[in-house]
Amino acid sequence: MSEDHVVVIGAGMAGLVSALQLGHRGFKVTVVDPSDQPGGKMRQAHVNGASIDSGPTVFTMRWVFEQIYASVGERLTDHLKLDQLSVLGRHAWRDGSTLDLFADPDRSRHAIEVFAGPEEARRFESFCQLIRKVYDTLEGPYIREANPSALNLSQSIGLKGLGVLNSLGAFQSMWRSLGRQFKDERLQQLFARYATYCGSSPWEAPATLMLIAQVELDGVWSVQGGIHALAKNLEALARQRGVTFRYNTWCDKIQTQSNRVSGVTLRDGETLACEHVVFNGDASALRQGLLGEEVTASVPSKNNTRSLSAVTWSVHARTSGFALDRHNVFFQDDYAQEFKSIFGAANLPNKPTVYVCAQDRGTQATITGKERLLCLINAPAVGDGRRLTQEMIQACQTQTFSLLQDFGLKVHAGPEDLICNTPMSFHQRYPGTGGALYGQATHGWMAAFARPNSRSQMPGLYLAGGSVHPGPGMPMAALSGRMAAEALMGDRNSTKKFHAAGTYGGTLTQ
Ligand SMILES: Cc1cc2nc3c(=O)[nH]c(=O)nc-3n(C[C@H](O)[C@H](O)[C@H](O)COP(=O)(O)OP(=O)(O)OC[C@H]3O[C@@H](n4cnc5c(N)ncnc54)[C@H](O)[C@@H]3O)c2cc1C
Numbered sequence: 001m002s003e004d005h006v007v008v009i010g011a012g013m014a015g016l017v018s019a020l021q022l023g024h025r026g027f028k029v030t031v032v033d034p035s036d037q038p039g040g041k042m043r044q045a046h047v048n049g050a051s052i053d054s055g056p057t058v059f060t061m062r063w064v065f066e067q068i069y070a071s072v073g074e075r076l077t078d079h080l081k082l083d084q085l086s087v088l089g090r091h092a093w094r095d096g097s098t099l100d101l102f103a104d105p106d107r108s109r110h111a112i113e114v115f116a117g118p119e120e121a122r123r124f125e126s127f128c129q130l131i132r133k134v135y136d137t138l139e140g141p142y143i144r145e146a147n148p149s150a151l152n153l154s155q156s157i158g159l160k161g162l163g164v165l166n167s168l169g170a171f172q173s174m175w176r177s178l179g180r181q182f183k184d185e186r187l188q189q190l191f192a193r194y195a196t197y198c199g200s201s202p203w204e205a206p207a208t209l210m211l212i213a214q215v216e217l218d219g220v221w222s223v224q225g226g227i228h229a230l231a232k233n234l235e236a237l238a239r240q241r242g243v244t245f246r247y248n249t250w251c252d253k254i255q256t257q258s259n260r261v262s263g264v265t266l267r268d269g270e271t272l273a274c275e276h277v278v279f280n281g282d283a284s285a286l287r288q289g290l291l292g293e294e295v296t297a298s299v300p301s302k303n304n305t306r307s308l309s310a311v312t313w314s315v316h317a318r319t320s321g322f323a324l325d326r327h328n329v330f331f332q333d334d335y336a337q338e339f340k341s342i343f344g345a346a347n348l349p350n351k352p353t354v355y356v357c358a359q360d361r362g363t364q365a366t367i368t369g370k371e372r373l374l375c376l377i378n379a380p381a382v383g384d385g386r387r388l389t390q391e392m393i394q395a396c397q398t399q400t401f402s403l404l405q406d407f408g409l410k411v412h413a414g415p416e417d418l419i420c421n422t423p424m425s426f427h428q429r430y431p432g433t434g435g436a437l438y439g440q441a442t443h444g445w446m447a448a449f450a451r452p453n454s455r456s457q458m459p460g461l462y463l464a465g466g467s468v469h470p471g472p473g474m475p476m477a478a479l480s481g482r483m484a485a486e487a488l489m490g491d492r493n494s495t496k497k498f499h500a501a502g503t504y505g506g507t508l509t510q
Pocket of ligand 1: 033035057252467
């Protein structure tokens with residue numbers, strides 16, 4: 001047991017994982033979060049009595065969660081029921097064509113052959129082999145490594161790994177590299193969209209981000225009770241280990257004394273003394289001085305491009321006219337224009353790609369009556385300015401649902417059947433971001449090394465979440481939560497000879 005008190009600021013994925021790990025190792029842990037529920041972005045909206053997952057919907061990298069549960073003596077499947085989806089995603093284009101990708105690669109290959117011919121199906125096979133190698137090359141030295149640098153990475157992957165990255169065209173943009181993999185632009189568009197999982201433009205993201213496609217090809221699961229059930233379960237396990245949760249509570253300041261963390265000040269003026277802080281908000285909030293001047297310089301800025309924000313609609317309504325699966329993507333013709341509008345002009349795109357998560361589908365055979373949807377379009381992270389007006393959001397809503405109708409999909413929703421979230425509402429919930437949902441954009445091949453890692457430059461202050469290494473997405477944020485806890489325990493070990501079970505920094509081995 002340690003007498004040290006750790007305050008975790010934020011009950012998002014990484015905050016929950018850090019709290020669980022530290023609680024398990026006997027630290028006194030207090031988590032503060034402004035929401036009334038755990039999960040941060042993994043939140044549910046309530047529409048007409050229906051609980052709708054209104055943040056992440058695509059659950060991948062199951063192994064990350066299995067390892068986290070195992071590290072605290074639990075088994076993931078004892079707590080959550082996960083169903084593997086046979087259809088990874090249904091994709092539709094304006095010319096009326098559709099393509100499903102499947103968990104079974106042979107089925108995907110066959111579907112691509114029917115969709116775009118045998119040559120493209122062969123290219124898909126080669127693409128799968130390539131991204132498998134890219135993923136295998138980068139998982140250990142980048143994803144699991146607590147403090148990767150370009151130099152360390154090239155040393156660890158060696159000539160063989162460099163050869164793999166070279167064959168991908170790793171220094172090219174993802175869009176350009178995909179142009180070499182596929183001739184059919186619809187397939188280029190489909191796989192380029194994975195850049196948006198990191199909040200980035202395929203025209204600016206490095207080709208290495210194609211490893212996200214591999215992550216999805218490795219399996220997508222639905223979580224019974226919704227993604228939010230995962231957040232609730234992590235919270236329950238942390239509580240069992242003595243962690244205290246204080247909701248409806250903002251932290252306004254991180255206090256320091258003699259150049260190390262000494263406590264936090266909550267918005268109502270209360271002070272919590274502590275030896276360590278894990279900050280699970282966006283790192284840019286620290287840089288902007290939102291947690292006090294004393295910690296402003298604790299996270300140097302190496303990349304200032306905000307990632308994508310979104311406009312989302314959590315909907316409870318009947319649908320007709322299009323056979324939805326669980327994950328559906330409706331592409332427009334001019335994909336480049338979408339990213340020019342967002343990253344170039346900082347405007348809402350006129351004709352956005354629309355993602356629709358039909359949360360009652362995929363594992364349940366028939367839908368009768370209303371169903372739960374999360375509809376999402378990408379948007380610029382300008383929620384801290386006056387650029388987007390209510391009228392613009394309303395016009396965007398009308399346009400988005402009308403675009404869906406062009407594909408045949410009618411969503412029979414009145415105003416009372418949906419809740420809209422915008423860059424402004426995301427900015428309020430995630431301060432310092434302008435509504436950017438994935439930290440800084442991964443633009444340029446060095447951007448992946450520009451994220452801060454779990455140790456800040458202020459002793460006692462640790463960082464965890466989608467804005468820090470290894471990046472955004474639930475599994476990555478979960479890994480960062482674990483890395484922050486391990487860095488904290490490692491530092492505690494080295495300064496106080498604390499006999500905890502954590503392993504320091506380095507590479508996550510379990
Ligand atoms: C609409 C949407 C769709 C997404 N889709 C997917 C998907 O399909 N698959 C996937 O893997 N990922 C997806 N993501 C990304 C994923 O949700 C995030 O990367 C991940 O959940 C981020 O976790 P985090 O640890 O960074 O914490 P966050 O979820 O960012 O939570 C941080 C918490 O800290 C709190 N906080 C901040 N400042 C303070 C303060 N001063 N005081 C107290 N509390 C504070 C915030 O209010 C928040 O509750 C999506 C995100 C969104 C929004």
